Amino acid sequence: MSTTLPALSHASGAAAARPLRAWQHDALEAYFDPAREDCADFLVTATPGAGKTTFALTLARRLLDSRRVDRVVVVAPTDHLRTQWADAAHRMGIELDPTMSNAVGPVRPDMQGYVTTYAQVAGHPMLHRARATAKRSLVVLDEIHHAGDGLSWGEAVREAFADARRRLSLTGTPFRTKVDERIPFVSYVEDDSPESEGGLCSRADYTYGYRQALADGVVRPVVFAAYTGTSRWRNSAGEVIAASLTEPSTKSVEALAWRTALDPRGDWVPHVIAAMDERLTHLREYGMHDAAGLVLASDQDDARAYAKIVQRVTGEKPALILSDDPKASAKIKEFAEGDQRYAVCVRMISEGVDVPRAACLAWMTSYRTPLFFAQAVGRVVRARTRGESATVFLPAVRPLLALAAELETDRNHVIAAPAPGEALPDPGELDALPVERAEGGPKEFEALEAQAEFAHVLHGGRAVTAGLQPLDSDAEDFLGLPGLLSPEQTAALLAQRDAEIRKRTARVEQPGLDLDGAGTEDVPEPAEEDATWHTAALLRKEIHGLVGRVAAGRQMPHASVYAKLRSAVPGPPSASAPVELLRRRRDHLLTLV
Secondary structure: OOOOOOOOOHHHHHHHHOOOOHHHHHHHHHHOOHHHOOOOEEEEEEOOOOOHHHHHHHHHHHHHHOOOOOEEEEEEOOHHHHHHHHHHHHHOOOOEEOOOOOOOOOOOOOOOEEEEEHHHHHHOHHHHHHHHHHOOEEEEEOOHHHHHOOHHHHHHHHHHHOOOOEEEEEEOOOOOOOOOOOOOOOOEEEOOOHHHOOOEEEOOOEEEOHHHHHHHOOEOOEEEEEEEOEEEEEOOOOOEEEEEOOOOOOHHHHHHHHHHHOOOOOOHHHHHHHHHHHHHHHHHHOOOOOOEEEEEEOOHHHHHHHHHHHHHHHOOOOEEEOOOOOOHHHHHHHHHHOOOOEEEEOOOOOOOOOOOOEEEEEEEOOOOOHHHHHHHHHHHOEOOOOOOOEEEEEEOOHHHHHHHHHOOOOOOOEEOOOOOOOOOOOOOOOOOOOOOOOOOOOOOOEEEEEOOEEEEEEEOOEEEOOOOOOOOHHHHOOOOOOOOOOHHHHHHHHHHHHHHHHHHOOOOOOOOOOOOOOOOOOOOOOOOOOOHHHHHHHHHHHHHHHHHHHHHHHOOOHHHHHHHHHHHOOOOOHHHOOHHHHHHHHHHHHOOO
């Protein structure tokens, strides 16, 4: 394509200094193709870890510099990602405010835009409509499938941004939605493939799949290590049931065997964590000195229990990252930039969160939707240098093995046509495993014990078992390095280590470990004084404290002090005030205390 991209101005040197990957450059050329100049919408589908944020901000920088837009609005799935987007934008020379709430009206004049969430847009769509139309705006819809999480969210996104000058939609994972709840600003075409059964298929303006990213060295190759084992539980009728994770069984038996394996009181979880610890030790000894592991739990109680197991088995205190922890974002940032080996989390590191040094994932959760699986695996595939690989440790159950086998296949975003009388599943549901219940009996089954055993590795969609003779110690040095060991050799090495791992996970109590406080220490807030939005947040906090001191010293209501402050230093309320005005107000208050 011969399209000439708009040049960057001197004001955006940060963006100019950032080299673009080939796919990002190609996507920019596709965006600026004269044939689509009048088209307001552009959808990019790129595999997790490919660099969608960099692409979006580079595009925003060029649109700002060429004066095609005057404001950038980013809509992200979570509050943590608001800060991550703002920090990335700052490095690209774009000042976005991630702290704006729906209680604040206009965007501060020293900001080029703001970052919000889908939940906030749904809470007050007309407010966001006013902000997005007050200036010519580029609206970036990160992980656009969240606009289909419910009819109200999709309607709110459409209402808020239908009149925005330009919209860029991003997604890294396949998404499904009901026929009558199409994702706003996404184009669909008839899907005439045999498996579609008359459904619709979304049409991306640019697609960059996992296979392409793997060939380009943008993402790491993934080794899926599946672990089987026998689970024993007592059902609601008092009967003791035993079943293997891998033996053919009914869906309900498989689900209960899976749930029992994930019980922190059994031996399956510590065994698999020990296997991941072996892998991390190997990675750290052979080139990836800061390799980290993520343990993904189903809920907060399990996460706390798994944190104790990690410390008991490995001797390492993990970061415990929970969604209701006000310091969760700071903990993610510290973990991403630090050297800590493990983080235990529920959903905080499932989508969009950038932890490039994370190379191993332990799937200790009952979540099994394609969307969540792709998001979570995407946390460990982001490549930094050639030769790195990722390992996912997971239960050897059919739903997860099927998802792992499909990872290397480029998939369209298909809206399946429902069977007569059948409702499509809600894409926002995590599809947790059902619990057996019996009327008048115990409400939940009772997990008794679970043993773990290495089963196989997945390669190219097939299960590879340990069918070779034992390999020597020299071969172990190459475990998992792409192209150096065959899948059969990798499986053989993991099987050889299984007996030693079983010894490590013997349930011997170790006194002196701070299990109850694992990962709960205070984490200092990141220092980002050079970012405008962060400076403003610090100034507002300082002003609030000074107002409290003045109010206490003069026995005045806080509201009266704020009123006098705005009279002495005129301007908009602090929430909308630029940094220079906040500094003047702070300095004025300092003369009064």
